[in-house]
Amino acid sequence: MEYYLGITQTIGVHTLLGLSAYVLLLTGQLSLAQVGFFAIGSYVSGILTVIFGWHILPALLVGALVAGFFAFLVGFPALRVKGLMLVVATIAFSEIVRLVFFNVNWRVEVNGLEVGPDSTQGFREIRYFAANGWEQAHVVLLIWLIVILVMVLLWWLDKVRAGAVLRAVGEDELAAQSSGVNLTMVKVAAMTGGGVIAGIAGGLFAHSTTYVDHHTFSILLATFAVSYPILGGLKNVLGTLMAVIFIQGFIIEGLRFMGDYRNILFGLLIIVAMNFRPQGLVDGNFTSDLRKLLRMNQKRGGIDA
Amino acid sequence: MLKLTNLAKYFGGVRAVDGLDMQINKGEIFGLIGPNGSGKSTTVNLICGVFPQTAGTIELDNVDLGRLAPHQRIEFGVSRTFQNIRLFGDLTVWQNLWVAWRDAPGHETSWLVNWFGSPADRRHEIQKLLEFSGLGDRADRPASSLSFGEQRRLELARAMASKPKLILLDEPAAGMNSEEVADLRNRILTMKNLGMTVLLVEHVMDLVMSVTDRITVLNFGKPIAEGTPLEIQNNEMVQEAYFGSAKNVEAGN
Ligand SMILES: Nc1ncnc2c1ncn2[C@@H]1O[C@H](COP(=O)(O)OP(=O)(O)OP(=O)(O)O)[C@@H](O)[C@H]1O
Ligand SMILES: [Mg+2]
Numbered sequence: 001m002e003y004y005l006g007i008t009q010t011i012g013v014h015t016l017l018g019l020s021a022y023v024l025l026l027t028g029q030l031s032l033a034q035v036g037f038f039a040i041g042s043y044v045s046g047i048l049t050v051i052f053g054w055h056i057l058p059a060l061l062v063g064a065l066v067a068g069f070f071a072f073l074v075g076f077p078a079l080r081v082k083g084l085m086l087v088v089a090t091i092a093f094s095e096i097v098r099l100v101f102f103n104v105n106w107r108v109e110v111n112g113l114e115v116g117p118d119s120t121q122g123f124r125e126i127r128y129f130a131a132n133g134w135e136q137a138h139v140v141l142l143i144w145l146i147v148i149l150v151m152v153l154l155w156w157l158d159k160v161r162a163g164a165v166l167r168a169v170g171e172d173e174l175a176a177q178s179s180g181v182n183l184t185m186v187k188v189a190a191m192t193g194g195g196v197i198a199g200i201a202g203g204l205f206a207h208s209t210t211y212v213d214h215h216t217f218s219i220l221l222a223t224f225a226v227s228y229p230i231l232g233g234l235k236n237v238l239g240t241l242m243a244v245i246f247i248q249g250f251i252i253e254g255l256r257f258m259g260d261y262r263n264i265l266f267g268l269l270i271i272v273a274m275n276f277r278p279q280g281l282v283d284g285n286f287t288s289d290l291r292k293l294l295r296m297n298q299k300r301g302g303i304d305a
Numbered sequence: 306m307l308k309l310t311n312l313a314k315y316f317g318g319v320r321a322v323d324g325l326d327m328q329i330n331k332g333e334i335f336g337l338i339g340p341n342g343s344g345k346s347t348t349v350n351l352i353c354g355v356f357p358q359t360a361g362t363i364e365l366d367n368v369d370l371g372r373l374a375p376h377q378r379i380e381f382g383v384s385r386t387f388q389n390i391r392l393f394g395d396l397t398v399w400q401n402l403w404v405a406w407r408d409a410p411g412h413e414t415s416w417l418v419n420w421f422g423s424p425a426d427r428r429h430e431i432q433k434l435l436e437f438s439g440l441g442d443r444a445d446r447p448a449s450s451l452s453f454g455e456q457r458r459l460e461l462a463r464a465m466a467s468k469p470k471l472i473l474l475d476e477p478a479a480g481m482n483s484e485e486v487a488d489l490r491n492r493i494l495t496m497k498n499l500g501m502t503v504l505l506v507e508h509v510m511d512l513v514m515s516v517t518d519r520i521t522v523l524n525f526g527k528p529i530a531e532g533t534p535l536e537i538q539n540n541e542m543v544q545e546a547y548f549g550s551a552k553n554v555e556a557g558n
Pocket of ligand 1: 316320340343348
């Protein structure tokens with residue numbers, strides 16, 4: 001049971017990370033800065049609950065906002081670079097954030113215990129949940145409530161004009177500009193929104209695993225984040241969720257016996273997806289295929305449609 | 306209305322536009338013609354702010370557009386189409402217009418509705434523009450699924466969606482058959498009747514000569530002639546620039 005809850009937890013956090021990259025991909029920005037925002041969210045919210053004794057919800061919120069603020073700042077220089085250069089620049093950002101936290105040492109005594117970020121040792125004992133009597137199922141519930149909230153929000157965004165504008169920018173910046181779209185505003189807003197979502201993910205991750213260190217915030221994690229919406233397609237948010245379930249649930253967990261070869265498989269999968277299904281492996285067609293499949297099953301079950 | 310003064314754009318050593326003076330009056334259909342590579346598209350791009358000019362000024366109703374970002378110029382009432390159609394192909398026809406939509410001056414909705422309004426808030430008005438463009442039954446199709454002629458019409462509609470005072474058409478007839486060109490001519494005349502000013506860049510001479518009020522001819526980025534269609538047709542320098550006659554160029558494109 002605990003094992004499955006653990007996977008569910010991971011899938012939830014990774015879905016948020018994937019969605020944060022999804023928002024940026026809509027505007028055509030391929031960013032590996034999401035792990036940097038994730039790191040900021042985890043340290044800030046962790047510090048707030050551990051050192052300042054805050055409740056988890058305001059701590060997550062402030063962590064997300066601080067991450068969003070940094071994303072806002074990153075958004076402006078990011079406007080000037082595209083494609084591969086943006087990838088490189090955002091990797092650099094994530095690495096800087098990682099190295100900064102590598103050096104944060106802020107140890108205080110709380111209830112006779114020394115706690116807080118311990119530079120190279122990472123940030124351990126982020127024990128808000130255990131200390132406040134949360135069971136793992138409650139934690140999973142909290143994570144998934146937030147995942148659903150974010151998914152519903154993004155789903156709604158796609159139905160209003162702002163969503164169409166985001167996609168227009170992703171398709172053709174020049175045409176969007178010439179149609180009156182303020183590119184700066186839209187791209188910075190997307191970066192900020194993505195930063196907020198990654199920040200929440202970071203806060204949830206830090207508290208559910210109780211520790212983070214600089215290994216946590218690897219470029220591999222950033223690669224995972226962008227690969228979910230790439231594999232899942234940009235048709236809607238469900239694609240990203242499907243991709244996370246597939247990669248985390250099946251490739252990483254299901255094929256555990258393959259060890260590090262899973263990463264090769266993961267890489268191959270992305271290459272295949274980019275070459276043969278640029279719109280994603282599980283895109284809108286997937287949902288309609290699924291619907292057809294369900295209808296078929298209904299018929300088999302004897303219900304006449 | 307639009308006044309270009311000594312406008313220039315150099316790309317490295319290439320003088321794409323080189324000292325262009327041009328004035329378009331309100332309500333005019335103004336033709337800009339010239340051989341391939343003479344700087345017509347570059348002029349359109351300069352007016353829209355795709356890149357900054359090397360020298361000179363661009364004024365619209367005495368407002369200096371020169372330093373404004375492209376989207377700000379749209380707020381002042383300039384919009385355009387592209388020589389090579391640039392639609393949002395994965396968006397629906399309807400969404401293409403929704404993105405570009407601006408309420409008519411004096412009828413603006415709130416910022417909130419503008420960004421976070423649902424299609425229902427604009428359904429009626431945008432549908433009207435679609436009907437006008439002969440795309441009434443195409444609203445929910447992806448723009449990329451339209452035929453070439455339909456895509457041209459959609460791009461025109463998208464340029465109109467921002468309620469421009471001045472609309473810049475960069476070779477809107479390219480690739481069209483004679484029937485489609487006739488339809489385009491009617492649309493351009495309708496735009497004029499609706500009070501828009503039109504800058505028409507075009508190689509299809511029948512269209513240019515029959516629809517414009519005045520024409521400027523560019524060659525190597527410099528204006529070599531200006532006048533009514535009749536004056537331009539009889540201008541020797543123009544005929545020379547086109548290597549013989551205008552008809553050849555038309556056939557070549
Ligand atoms: N972005 C650019 N970078 C470099 N050179 C450019 C650029 N845009 C245009 N040019 C050059 O400027 C010159 C004028 O090009 P422009 O596209 O304005 O011509 P045009 O009159 O529109 O021609 P056509 O009839 O073929 O459309 C050409 O020599 C072209 O190669
Ligand atoms: Mg051109």
